[in-house]
Amino acid sequence: MPRLDDVARAAGVSKATASRALSGASGVAASTRERVQRTADELGFRVSGAARRLATGMTRTIGVLTPSVNRWYFGSVLHGIAHAADAHDHDVLLYDLGAFGRGGHEKFERFMTRGEVDGLVTITWSLVGGDLTRLADLGIPVATVGEPTQHTRSFALDDDAAGEQAAEHLVRLGHTDLLHLAAEPEVQPFEASSSDRRKRAFERVSARHGLRIRPVQTVPTTLEGAHAVVREIIDRADRPTGIVAGTDEVAMAALLAAHQLGIRVPEELSVIGVDDVPAAAAFGLTTIRQDPAQHGEDVVAWIMAALDDPDDEPDRSHTAYAPVLVVRSSTAPPS
Amino acid sequence: MPRLDDVARAAGVSKATASRALSGASGVAASTRERVQRTADELGFRVSGAARRLATGMTRTIGVLTPSVNRWYFGSVLHGIAHAADAHDHDVLLYDLGAFGRGGHEKFERFMTRGEVDGLVTITWSLVGGDLTRLADLGIPVATVGEPTQHTRSFALDDDAAGEQAAEHLVRLGHTDLLHLAAEPEVQPFEASSSDRRKRAFERVSARHGLRIRPVQTVPTTLEGAHAVVREIIDRADRPTGIVAGTDEVAMAALLAAHQLGIRVPEELSVIGVDDVPAAAAFGLTTIRQDPAQHGEDVVAWIMAALDDPDDEPDRSHTAYAPVLVVRSSTAPPS
DNA sequence: CCAATCATCGGAACCGGTTCCGACCATAGC
DNA sequence: GCTATGGTCGGAACCGGTTCCGATGATTGG
CATH class of the missing domain: 3.40.50.2300 (Response regulator)
Structure with a gap:
């Protein structure tokens, strides 16, 4: 593995000049730079990342x-x-x-x-x-x-706006009895989480439009985690007409559960999520899109x-x- | 940021000894090592990864x-x-x-x-x-x-075995008319891919048990990609009684499509996948598990x-x- | 008591670049 | 024609560790 020294020698310049030429620094004649560049290529020279880091303090x-x-x-x-x-x-x-x-x-x-x-x-x-x-x-x-x-x-993502848009969408469709399924992260976040923000946005919309008050349900964020609990929630006589899920995964869990319980979507139950994960389209899931x-x-x-x-x-x-x-x-x- | 030199000086030893002491090399008196270690801690010394890499050639x-x-x-x-x-x-x-x-x-x-x-x-x-x-x-x-x-x-994963197990499972249940949905990677692999291997395993099982011959269908690997094409495949009068999907994502796409078409699973159609992705459980998907x-x-x-x-x-x-x-x-x- | 052995440690070279500073030369300006 | 200016380039210090090799002192064996 050729070193900078070798390139410099072969090109007939000093190590300093070779370094400048290769790194694109100024203060090198165009002709010199080209020559150094060329011999570097011929020799198959690669700068040593380790050496560069040590010298510059930058790690790239x-x-x-x-x-x-x-x-x-x-x-x-x-x-x-x-x-x-x-x-x-x-x-x-x-x-x-x-x-x-x-x-x-x-x-x-x-x-x-x-x-x-x-x-x-x-x-x-x-x-x-x-x-x-x-x-x-x-x-x-x-x-x-x-x-x-x-x-x-x-x-x-603007979680407040996302939460509001989701709820508002169902309200505009005429729903007055909604349930929010807040997706709870496995590990509790430091500050107010996006889950909290979406939840509060839902509550604001509820208050604003005088919707029926149902306590927000907190469920695991993942499809697999949420599935069983969401299923149980949905499987009740006084089920809401619409569900605002904090996450597409939760929404999909709801869709799956509804299907298994024979509840028709959207005729008997509307579901909206947040994220627009790739699978959402296949599920026919209405959602709030973000692009991580x-x-x-x-x-x-x-x-x-x-x-x-x-x-x-x-x-x-x-x-x-x-x-x-x-x-x-x-x-x-x-x- | 203290350097090794500083630690050495503070501990009253040479840089060489300090290095040995901290890196756990042999040839250092236990007492010395401990002393160096202690002063290093006190000074909040951290080895410079860049320097170490340059010296050792190892990057960790x-x-x-x-x-x-x-x-x-x-x-x-x-x-x-x-x-x-x-x-x-x-x-x-x-x-x-x-x-x-x-x-x-x-x-x-x-x-x-x-x-x-x-x-x-x-x-x-x-x-x-x-x-x-x-x-x-x-x-x-x-x-x-x-x-x-x-x-x-x-x-x-032993793809041959996986492909065979999947098909055999349906055969044992009594199916004689199966269709294989091979999941095609976006970019064509260098050598025979696991998709190919699973496909050939399916064909072997077909031949072995004299199943009805249906040409293997190749579909995108992802749920979202496979969904539309799988749906079209399933939506035919002479649909098979069972589907062996190359991937859980494809299998889930089939499940979703079946649901949308009003085809009951497993009564009218059996579906098996490979992977056991987290969502598989919620889908009730029978599958071949692997642990990546x-x-x-x-x-x-x-x-x-x-x-x-x-x-x-x-x-x-x-x-x-x-x-x-x-x-x-x-x-x-x-x- | 002396020599051989061993554990411990220090000096210094080295890893492979970057960059400051000064030397040098050519051109431009007067 | 002479000096100020600017563009190129080389020398050498430096980044911060690791490791070879030799020196030293202590221990052990004869």
């Missing part, structure tokens, strides 16, 4: 802290991040916190102070307690996607900008994405 | 090449990898090839020769053409999970062992995981 890597990797939302964000990072010629280091068993906290501690990344993005629910605050003091750009946060730059991959792209773009910019005021703003209603066949006027 | 990082990240299979493998890597105190660098747009090949090329990882695992369909072969010559342990492969160590997270754990364990072992013969063996049948309510004798 961004870290991602995520509570999970194989749920749609997280996976999509991660995908967006990977795409954008690659476009900026950066690597992505994955920290699957869910994988960290019980020792999660110490691992996190150790990781934090290791300086293996230039920037960090945490996905919702990743951090608890004061971790996020400490993270923000890391000296590198830190951003959160999935929920608004005080301590870092953040990106997320885009969030991932945006968060990386922000990190890159923060990396370039001279270190001005830390930016802790929040960008909320507007939800969009996608009407399919799981909702209709009550009969 | 393993790379993962995956065609996607938000499909159950890939996500699960990745989860297993992350878990195991963490247990071995290694980081994981994620290469979401799906994110690499068109330039995927060059990116791959560049990545290959960068030496940012100590070991590499590629997940099914990641590589095409001779890439895998070249990867294996990288000088670092390389393994594949998802399909048996000639060029690297590999781990995968375990594959991920195992592949990391192998890499770690390969890293420790003196460089003996390259191990290119394959471990096939035995499938297990999970019977639920989507299959029954034909009526």
Whole structure:
């Protein structure tokens, strides 16, 4: 494996000049640069990432802290991040916190102070307690996607608007008796979660339109987790005419349960979710769409900008994405 | 940020000794080691990963090449990898090839020769053409999970057995008229894919039991992709009594389509899948289970062992995981 | 009591780049 | 024609560890 020294010698320049030529720095004659470039190619030279890191202090890597990797939302964000990072010629280091068993906290501690990344993005629910605050003091750009946060730059769906739109959609169809199924994350989030936000949005709409008051039911976020409990909830005589689910997975669980109980959708029961997961279309699920991959792209773009910019005021703003209603066949006027 | 020098000075030893003490190398008096360790803690010393990498040539990082990240299979493998890597105190660098747009090949090329990882695992369909072969010559342990492969160590479900078990299950129930829905990956794999293997297993079972011959139908792997085409296939007068789907997603698509067409499952149609994704239980889907997270754990364990072992013969063996049948309510004798 | 052995430690080279600073040369301006 | 200016380039320090090798002192065996 040829070193920079070799390239320099072969091209008849100094190591310093070779470095400049290859890294695209200024102060090198065009002809020289080209020559160095060429001999580097011929020799099959690759800069040593390790050496570059040591010298520059930059890792060309961004870290991602995520509570999970194989749920749609997280996976999509991660995908967006990977795409954008690659476009900026950066690597992505994955920290699957869910994988960290019980020792999660110490691992996190150790990781934090290791300086293996230039920037960090945490996905919702990743951090608890004061971790996020400490993270923000890391000296590198830190951003959160999935929920608004005080301590870092953040990106997320506008959950208030999403929750309202979902409920309003059913109200406009004529429903007056709705039930909200709040999706509860496995691990309790630090600040008010999107689940809470959607729930409160539902309650606002209920109050505004004087709907029948039914206590919000809290169920697991996942299809498999929610299924049994949702089924039991639906299997009652005084069932609502419409269900506003906090998540598509919960909504799909409701659809499945309804089917198994012989309840016709949307004739006897309307169901609306939030997310627009890929399977939603096949289910004919009316839902509120969000595009997590885009969030991932945006968060990386922000990190890159923060990396370039001279270190001005830390930016802790929040960008909320507007939800969009996608009407399919799981909702209709009550009969 | 204190350096090793500082720790050494503070502890009254040389940099060399401090290094040995902290890295756990031998040749250091127990008392000295403890003293160094203590002062390191007090000073809040963290080794510089960059410096260590440069000096040792080891990165304590393993790379993962995956065609996607938000499909159950890939996500699960990745989860297993992350878990195991963490247990071995290694980081994981994620290469979401799906994110690499068109330039995927060059990116791959560049990545290959960068030496940012100590070991590499590629997940099914990641590589095409001779890439895998070249990867294996990288000088670092390389393994594949998802399909048996000639060029690297590999781990995968025994697709032949899985395909046979699925078909046999329906045959034992008395079905004689089956249809196989082969799940076709978005990008064509290098070698015979698991899809092919399952398909051929189905054909073997068909021949063995003299079942009615229906040409295998090839459909997209994903629920959303398969749904429309499966629906059309099912919506015919001479529909089979049973469907063997190459994938749970395809099977669920069939279930959904059947429901929408008013076809009762399992009375009028039996459906069996492969995977046992989390949602399968809620669907009541009979399926052949595999545990990709375990594959991920195992592949990391192998890499770690390969890293420790003196460089003996390259191990290119394959471990096939035995499938297990999970019977639920989507299959029954034909009526 | 002396020499051989062993455990422990320090010095210094090395990993492979980046970058500050100064030298040098050519052109431009007066 | 001479000096100020700017563009190129080389030398060398530096990033922060690891590890080879030799020195030292203590212990053990004869």
